Amino acid sequence: xxxxxxKHKYQGPDDNPYLPYLARVISVTLExxxxxxxxxxxxxxxxxxxFSFEPGQVAQLSLFGVGESTFVIxxxxxxxxxxxxxxxxxxxxxxxxxxxSVGAQIGIRAPLGNWFPCQEMEGxxxxxxxxxxxxxxxxxxxxxxxxxxxxYKDIHIIYGxxxxxxxxxxxxxxxWQRRGDIHxxxxxxxxxxxxxxxxxxxxxxVGEAKLNPENAVAITCGPPIMIKFVLIELEKAGFKPEQIYxxxxxxxxxxxxxxxxxxxxxxxxxxxGPVFTFAQLKALPDEL
Amino acid sequence: MPKLIPQxxxxxxxxxxxxxxxxxxxQDQDGMCVIDLYQAEREINLESRTRFSAKELVFPQTxxxxxxxxxxxxxxxxxxxxxxxxxxxxxxxxxxxxxxxDVAGIEIxxxxxxxxGYKDPYFKKRREALSIVALGCQHPENACFCTTVxxxxxxxPGADILLTPVGDGYAVEVLTAKGQALIPNDLFDKLxxxxxxxxxxxxxxxxxLLPAPMVISPSAQTAQALLKAFASPxxxxxxxxxxxxxxxxxxxxTCHCFTIVDEKCGRCGERMRCWDACMFPLYTLEASGHNPxxxxxxxxxxxxxxKYSYMITNNNILGCTGCGRCIKLCPAGIxxxxxxxxxxxxxx
Amino acid sequence: xxxxxxxxxxxxxPKVTYFIGYGTGINTIQTAPLFIRKxxxxxxxLWNRFCIHNLAVYxxxxxxxxxxxxxxxxxxxxxxxxxxxxxxxxxGIVKREKLYIIGVSCPGMIDISKLQGKIDINRITKAxxxxxxxxxxxxxxxxxxxxxxxxxxxxxACEYPNTLIYDEFIGQKxxxxxxxxxxxxxxxxxxxxxxxxxxxxxxxFSRCIRCKACRNVCPICYCQxxxxxxxxxxxxxxxxxxxxxxxxxxxxRAFHLAGRCIECGECARVCPVNIPIxxxxxxxxxxxFDIFGWRAGTKAGEKSPLMDFKLEEEKL
Ligand SMILES: Cc1cc2nc3c(=O)[nH]c(=O)nc-3n(C[C@H](O)[C@H](O)[C@H](O)COP(=O)(O)OP(=O)(O)OC[C@H]3O[C@@H](n4cnc5c(N)ncnc54)[C@H](O)[C@@H]3O)c2cc1C
Ligand code: SF4
Ligand code: SF4
Ligand code: SF4
Ligand code: SF4
Ligand code: SF4
Ligand code: FES
Numbered sequence: 048x049x050x051x052x053x054k055h056k057y058q059g060p061d062d063n064p065y066l067p068y069l070a071r072v073i074s075v076t077l078e079x080x081x082x083x084x085x086x087x088x089x090x091x092x093x094x095x096x097x098f099s100f101e102p103g104q105v106a107q108l109s110l111f112g113v114g115e116s117t118f119v120i121x122x123x124x125x126x127x128x129x130x131x132x133x134x135x136x137x138x139x140x141x142x143x144x145x146x147x148s149v150g151a152q153i154g155i156r157a158p159l160g161n162w163f164p165c166q167e168m169e170g171x172x173x174x175x176x177x178x179x180x181x182x183x184x185x186x187x188x189x190x191x192x193x194x195x196x197x198x199y200k201d202i203h204i205i206y207g208x209x210x211x212x213x214x215x216x217x218x219x220x221x222x223w224q225r226r227g228d229i230h231x232x233x234x235x236x237x238x239x240x241x242x243x244x245x246x247x248x249x250x251x252x253v254g255e256a257k258l259n260p261e262n263a264v265a266i267t268c269g270p271p272i273m274i275k276f277v278l279i280e281l282e283k284a285g286f287k288p289e290q291i292y293x294x295x296x297x298x299x300x301x302x303x304x305x306x307x308x309x310x311x312x313x314x315x316x317x318x319x320g321p322v323f324t325f326a327q328l329k330a331l332p333d334e335l
Numbered sequence: 336m337p338k339l340i341p342q343x344x345x346x347x348x349x350x351x352x353x354x355x356x357x358x359x360x361x362q363d364q365d366g367m368c369v370i371d372l373y374q375a376e377r378e379i380n381l382e383s384r385t386r387f388s389a390k391e392l393v394f395p396q397t398x399x400x401x402x403x404x405x406x407x408x409x410x411x412x413x414x415x416x417x418x419x420x421x422x423x424x425x426x427x428x429x430x431x432x433x434x435x436x437d438v439a440g441i442e443i444x445x446x447x448x449x450x451x452g453y454k455d456p457y458f459k460k461r462r463e464a465l466s467i468v469a470l471g472c473q474h475p476e477n478a479c480f481c482t483t484v485x486x487x488x489x490x491x492p493g494a495d496i497l498l499t500p501v502g503d504g505y506a507v508e509v510l511t512a513k514g515q516a517l518i519p520n521d522l523f524d525k526l527x528x529x530x531x532x533x534x535x536x537x538x539x540x541x542x543x544l545l546p547a548p549m550v551i552s553p554s555a556q557t558a559q560a561l562l563k564a565f566a567s568p569x570x571x572x573x574x575x576x577x578x579x580x581x582x583x584x585x586x587x588x589t590c591h592c593f594t595i596v597d598e599k600c601g602r603c604g605e606r607m608r609c610w611d612a613c614m615f616p617l618y619t620l621e622a623s624g625h626n627p628x629x630x631x632x633x634x635x636x637x638x639x640x641x642k643y644s645y646m647i648t649n650n651n652i653l654g655c656t657g658c659g660r661c662i663k664l665c666p667a668g669i670x671x672x673x674x675x676x677x678x679x680x681x682x683x
Numbered sequence: 684x685x686x687x688x689x690x691x692x693x694x695x696x697p698k699v700t701y702f703i704g705y706g707t708g709i710n711t712i713q714t715a716p717l718f719i720r721k722x723x724x725x726x727x728x729l730w731n732r733f734c735i736h737n738l739a740v741y742x743x744x745x746x747x748x749x750x751x752x753x754x755x756x757x758x759x760x761x762x763x764x765x766x767x768x769x770x771x772x773x774x775g776i777v778k779r780e781k782l783y784i785i786g787v788s789c790p791g792m793i794d795i796s797k798l799q800g801k802i803d804i805n806r807i808t809k810a811x812x813x814x815x816x817x818x819x820x821x822x823x824x825x826x827x828x829x830x831x832x833x834x835x836x837x838x839x840a841c842e843y844p845n846t847l848i849y850d851e852f853i854g855q856k857x858x859x860x861x862x863x864x865x866x867x868x869x870x871x872x873x874x875x876x877x878x879x880x881x882x883x884x885x886x887x888f889s890r891c892i893r894c895k896a897c898r899n900v901c902p903i904c905y906c907q908x909x910x911x912x913x914x915x916x917x918x919x920x921x922x923x924x925x926x927x928x929x930x931x932x933x934x935x936r937a938f939h940l941a942g943r944c945i946e947c948g949e950c951a952r953v954c955p956v957n958i959p960i961x962x963x964x965x966x967x968x969x970x971x972f973d974i975f976g977w978r979a980g981t982k983a984g985e986k987s988p989l990m991d992f993k994l995e996e997e998k999l
Contacts, residue, residue, distance in 0.1 A: 061421070063456045065400045065595075065606075069417055111403040111417055111606070112599030137622035139916050152405075152417045271625065298621050300595045303453035307592030308611070308618050310637070311627075312562065313645035318452060332565045332640075334627050365890065366799070366957045384805065386955065387892075396892060397923040474822065476805040477710050575701075575748050576716035578740070581894035582955050596915075596922040609922045615895075617913055632748070663805060666900050666953035668708045668715020668736070 055101055055158050057302075064303050067109050067154030068094060072147055073129060078215045079208075081136045082180060083145055086122070086129040087155065096127060101162030102188035103294060103322045107302045108132060108144070109154030116140040117299045119321075120157060121183040123190035130157070133183045133215060159302040161322050163188050163266065163292060171262050172201040176277050178249050178269025179208050182215050184294050184321075185268055189223070196228060205256060207234035207249040211242055232256065250276035253284075260285040266292045271335065278325060288326035295321050295328075295335070311335065339529035341504040344522065349373050351519045352429050356466070359392055360431040361385045370433065381432045384476055388588030388658065389430050389437040393461045394444060396585070396610045400457070400595070405602040425464045429517060432470040432498070435491040436481050436658040440588020441467070442493040446650040447591055457608075466513050469494035470505070471537070475544045478659025480672060482545045485552060486657055489538035499534050506534040549676070551643070553653045557679055561644035564678040565636070573674050574635040576667035577614070583661035583669075584612035589642065589654050592618075613637050639674060685730070688853050692785065693725045695757050695851075699783050700750040702757035703741055705734045712795050712810045712819070716741070718748070730759070732812060735792045735835065737947045739767035743776050743905035757783035761792075762843035766945035766980025767902035769848055773986060774943075776905060786849030788857040791838035793817065793830060801826045837948040840865040848983055865946060866969045868962055884930065890956040891929040897950035897960050898936060903943045903979075912936060937963035942971040942987045945980040 059066045074086040087108075089095040100120055109115045122131035134144050147153070165188065173192065177185045185204075192199050204223060208214045214233070224231045234245035234252045245252055250273065258265070258281070265286055267277045274293055281291055297309040297316040304318035312332040314320065328335075340348065352358045358373035361380050368383040370392075401421045408414035430437075445462060448455035469491035475481075481488060491497050495514030498505040506529045509515050551557055564570075584590040594611040598604055611618055614634050620626045628634045642654030655671075662670050692702055696719065706717030706727045714733045719725060738758050741747040750756060760768065768784065771777050795804050802821040809820040818827045840863040845856045864870070872880060898904045898912065911919050912932055919935060921928040944964035951961040971977045975988040975996070988996075 060419075063421065064453050065456070065608075066419060066421065069419070109606075111405070112597050112604045114597045115595060115606075141622065150414065152415055154417070154419075296621065297627070298619050300593070303455075305448060305453060305455055305591075305593075306595065306608075306611070307613065307641075308594075310641070310645065312565075312640070313558075313648040332562060334633070334637075365886075366796075383803065397925065474803070474806060476803075477807060478805070571748060572718070572720075575718035576741075578746075578896065578899040580896035580899045580953075581892070582896050582953070585892050585894050586955060594922065598921055598923060607923055609924060616908055620908065630748075662709055664955050666736075666896050666949075668713060670709050670715075 055099065055104060055162070057156050057159050059156065064156065065301070067107070067115075067156045070130075070153050070155045072149055072151045072153060075147065075149060078133060078217075079213045082133060082215060084121075084131055084133045084216075085144065085147070086131050087153065088129050089155070098127070098130070100124060100158035102165060102191050103160070103162035103184055104158035105160045105302070105321060106130070106132065106155050106157030107159060107299075108140075109156075110140060110143045110147075111154060113143040114140045115154075115156075115300070116144075117159075117302065117317075119184040119187070119294070121186045123187060123194065125191070125194055130155075133180065135180050156302060160317055161320060163322055165191060168192075168264050169198045170200065171264055172259070173199055173203070174258055174263060174265040175202070175204045175206070176249060176253055176265060176267040176269070176281075177204070177206045178273040179213060180215060181267075181269030181273070182206055183268075185266060186216060186219065188266065193223075193226075193229070200262070202229040203232070203256070203258070204229065205232045205234070205249065205252055207236070207245075207252065209236045211235055211239055248276070249273050250280045253277055253280040258284045258286070260287070260290060264290050264292065268294050271296075288329055289324055291325040292322060293325065293328070295323060336528040336531065337506045337508045337534060338523050338526040339501060339504045340498075340507055340523075340526055344526070345379075345505075346375070347522055348519065349379070349431065350375060351522060352431070352517060355427065357426045357428045358431055359389070359428060361433070370430070373431070379432070381470055382474065384434065384474075384658075385437075386660075386664075387586050388440050388660065389433045390440055390444060390588050390591075392428055392430055392465055393441055393458055394448075394591060398457055398608050400606045400608055402603065402605045423460075425460045427464050427466075428461075429466045429468060431468045433467065434472045434658075435469055435488060435494075436472075436479075436486060436656040437588050438467055438469045438491040438493045439481075439486055439656040440658070441465075443589040443646075443650075443652055443654055443656065444591045445493075446652055447646075450650065466496075466517055467491075467494040468496040468498060468514070468517065471497065471499040471541060473500050473541055473544075475541075476659055476663065478662040479545060479657060480659060481657035482542065483549055483551060483672075484653050484655050484657040485550065488541040488545065499537050501529055501533055501537050506537070508534070551653065551675065551679055553647045553651060555647070557653075558644040558647040560679045561640045565640070567678065569674075569677060570632040570636045571630075573677075574632045574669060577631045577635050577669055578667050579614050579616060579631050579634060580666065581610075581612045581614060582664050582666065584614055584638065585610055586660040586664050588656055588658055588660070594618075613641070635669075639671065639678075643675060643679060685854075688730055688785075688787075689725050689728060691851060691853055692719070692728065692757070692759075693722050695783055695785075696722055696725070698755065699757035700754045701748070702759075702783075703738050703747075704728045704759050705730060705736070705738075708733070710807055710810075712793070712807060730787070732790065732793045732830065733795075734761070735794075735952065737761075737764040737767065737900075737902060737949045739764045739771070739902040739947075740900055740949070742768055742771055742782065742902060745905055745907050755781045755783055757785065759785040759787060760846050760849070761787065761789040762845050762847060763789075763837060763841065763945070763947050764902075765846040765848050766843065767947065768980070769983050770903060770943055770945055770980040771905075772848075772983070782850075784846065784849040784851075786846030786852035788845045788854055789838075789841070790844075790857070791830075791834045791841060793833045794835040795833070797833045798826060798828065801828075835948065835952075836863070836868065837865070837946065839863045840867065843981070847981065866965065866972070868959070869965050869969050872962060872966070885926055887958045887960075888929040888933065889926040891924070891933070891958060892956060893924045893929060893932065894955060896953045896955065897958075900949045900953045901940070901944075902947070902949075903940060903945065904936070933960060933963055937967055940964040941967035942975075942977055942989045943979050944968055
């Protein structure tokens with residue numbers, strides 16, 4: 048393992064990776080009716096200023112007495128004053144998070160898991176394909192690339208949701224659309240009055256975009272069914288499985304490769320993932 | 336030269352150990368043989384196989400990870416903070432008279448919890464505090480097949496002391512320094528020596544009681560065989576009767592999966608980990624309702640593949656000791672041996 | 684198994700997706716459920732004195748391999764087991780026409796664990812059954828025992844030796860000859876003082892490892908992921924395994940089985956730590972029998988008193 052991997056591995060207080068660091072919520076934003084973003088700072092100021100992670104890495108957030116759940120860190124790696132998480136109300140822990148207000152104490156174990164190899168992507172054309180909350184892991188990478196814009200060639204973001212109300216990070220989307228140096232395509236599933244962008248499912252929009260696979264990588268994240276069809280479209284456009292990255296979801300507990308549940312064949316999503324190339328996925332047993 | 340401890344001196348040794356350690360030893364209780372705390376007044380049973388393995392000594396079914404407590408700031412009651420607290424003390428234990436397959440189980444879990452990658456501090460502490468006095472096995476059961484998976488009924492790598500039944504006593508072979516510390520000199524000085532060849536002979540005899548081994552090695556071919564069989568319809572056929580219970584995993588000396596849960600009581604509470612099982616449908620159920628292993632055949636396939644393929648790939652070992660517990664306790668009569676035999680080609 | 688039985692099952696195989704019977708178990712004195720899809724598998728079927736598994740556990744569709752909507756399954760059921768089907772039909776869990784049931788008369792099943800103590804039943808090398816005598820060789824020790832001393836408790840109390848609901852009955856029907864009352868064990872418990880009973884159950888619950896085999900093997904427990912003993916929201920049980928949470932787990936389950944348990948005893952048979960867990964639902968059953976005269980799964984078409992409402996109840 049290279050040093051960089053060690054740097055981005057969670058140690059935990061007293062070298063106990065099950066113990067979280069304590070943190071506080073400093074802001075809560077309503078993204079959509081069932082999605083909220085939380086900005087979080089570690090109680091330990093020094094730890095906070097030293098905290099480093101790579102785009103795609105995740106955290107186990109704790110609400111003591113309720114439990115722990117996995118969320119991707121979606122703030123930019125260069126943002127040192129807080130970490131951001133976007134949480135969709137799903138079950139026990141996520142609902143409890145939605146009830147939190149600013150100042151609430153939480154626990155955090157991060158960074159966990161692997162990441163997008165941004166270095167390998169330098170000098171290439173980048174296509175992002177996101178659906179709904181799937182923009183969360185992409186956001187970190189996008190913010191990172193925009194901060195080092197000169198290192199990457201064309202950047203194209205294709206993002207869709209069911210309705211305009213379900214689009215996450217509307218402020219970011221507006222910022223990105225305003226910039227002249229990247230291409231943003233927004234789409235919603237069905238026609239809505241007042242919507243000025245595309246209408247149609249994300250995979251269809253990907254097909255229509257006539258993407259050029261030459262010297263390109265595609266990064267996609269969203270609901271499994273969307274990913275499935277996006278992959279088909281990307282392959283049709285000539286993307287090779289090695290050129291396509293995605294992040295996987297699996298029920299998780301420990302995040303350390305120990306509790307067992309997140310395996311796909313011999314790979315554990317929590318330590319070998321969540322980022323995989325489509326080529327890697329093809330080599331795994333079909334157990335998604 | 337190993338010493339020979341006669342049956343009637345075992346109690347003296349156990350009493351001596353119990354002064355400094357929690358001694359866990361097989362004994363009969365409620366119609367079964369279990370591993371439990373040694374009590375001078377209770378009979379021990381070194382003849383039968385314990386119902387469950389000794390893994391609970393290093394990996395208890397329920398274990399507290401930490402306690403938490405919410406505290407209000409005196410000056411600013413709106414401001415609530417959490418305090419976390421862990422425990423550092425684990426008892427010094429001796430597992431006395433456990434069979435080689437149980438030792439192998441603990442060794443296999445060590446490979447997962449305390450080798451490469453993340454290490455499990457809770458397991459590590461318990462493992463370090465545990466000394467193992469293994470007992471060579473003389474009475475393989477119907478479901479035993481340790482020699483098939485590369486084990487032996489009479490050798491116990493990982494143990495600190497190995498006992499081998501010889502005549503009316505046990506040959507005591509000290510294997511480690513930790514084991515040496517368990518030998519009370521005043522008792523052992525008085526014991527007779529036993530010839531190494533006699534011990535060897537007794538050990539060989541035990542091996543012959545097992546079925547002629549079809550050896551499965553932890554090789555890349557074995558790992559591949561199950562990956563190749565992943566889509567085989569045989570899984571459905573072989574596991575149709577499976578009830579998705581927790582018996583085979585909980586009884587297994589190598590199964591080590593767990594869930595993490597919080598239990599609260601007012602402003603305090605604890606985070607615990609409890610054994611979980613890949614045979615339970617909820618194990619992989621995601622909040623969205625999606626379950627990548629919906630069918631019991633998929634779950635059973637994971638159990639076998641984990642032991643006979645994924646652990647080879649990830650840890651270089653077979654994840655099965657051949658103890659046979661999952662076979663003899665399965666309420667649906669599912670026999671792992673038949674499945675393994677069918678799907679993994681014989682080595683030689 | 685008789686040629687007749689095999690021939691009849693081969694005959695119905697084309698009508699069903701699979702047929703569930705008994706096949707070889709892990710040794711000569713155990714059988715295991717066998718799912719037959721092909722005619723050549725029929726030969727592997729067994730019907731002997733070791734067919735203890737209640738195959739009705741596979742009647743709820745969520746507990747067995749799926750079949751197409753227009754297809755049915757076949758299975759062989761003992762008298763006691765068939766009560767589960769009557770109860771499940773009444774609860775609307777399965778449609779009668781989706782099942783093809785072979786009825787038989789059962790002479791009582793042998794509980795090999797009753798030999799434990801005399802021989803080690805995990806080291807059996809040979810077993811033979813001659814008339815009323817079972818001879819078992821284990822670890823070089825041989826014992827011979829009268830079958831009547833080896834029958835399962837429920838078989839000694841058997842009131843329904845013939846399958847109650849079936850499409851085909853094979854062989855002659857027998858008459859019941861119970862040597863014990865079905866509620867005898869419950870009555871014994873009732874005779875204990877409150878403290879004794881508390882101590883009894885605490886000792887039993889302290890051993891439970893919450894493997895949930897008792898629930899999963901029960902033909903009447905079919906809630907699967909929705910079982911409230913598994914859900915976390917709302918949280919009825921704790922994940923941690925200790926006497927208190929175990930007690931809670933089993934009491935909730937027993938209440939859910941009140942008047943529904945068909946007394947097959949499977950929950951106790953499969954328990955890996957020998958807890959006679961069937962006594963809890965049996966206690967509930969006894970109450971319902973005493974008050975309403977109700978025995979689950981004995982009368983097709985009749986509704987459980989706990990699922991029905993009458994203005995006047997004689998004993999309430
Ligand atoms: C790598 C990764 C990144 C994720 N990133 C995000 C994100 O940025 N935002 C977001 O809203 N959601 C994310 N999820 C999904 C999120 O973890 C689940 O929605 C969440 O755990 C549900 O928890 P719950 O307690 O509310 O649900 P319950 O259904 O009550 O689940 C109980 C427990 O099961 C586990 N669990 C259930 N579903 C999942 C799941 N899909 N993935 C992992 N564990 C699960 C958790 O431990 C959870 O506490 C991510 C999942 C993974 C695996
Ligand atoms: S294989 Fe047997 S013990 Fe294991 S889950 Fe299935 S029924 Fe239970
Ligand atoms: S899989 Fe079965 S035989 Fe193998 S170690 Fe586990 S319980 Fe024993
Ligand atoms: S077989 Fe299943 S429960 Fe056992 S260790 Fe492997 S994944 Fe975990
Ligand atoms: S089968 Fe026995 S050990 Fe398992 S949950 Fe039921 S009572 Fe507990
Ligand atoms: S509770 Fe036990 S005895 Fe009653 S039907 Fe279920 S498995 Fe049979
Ligand atoms: S979450 Fe525990 S092994 Fe991956």
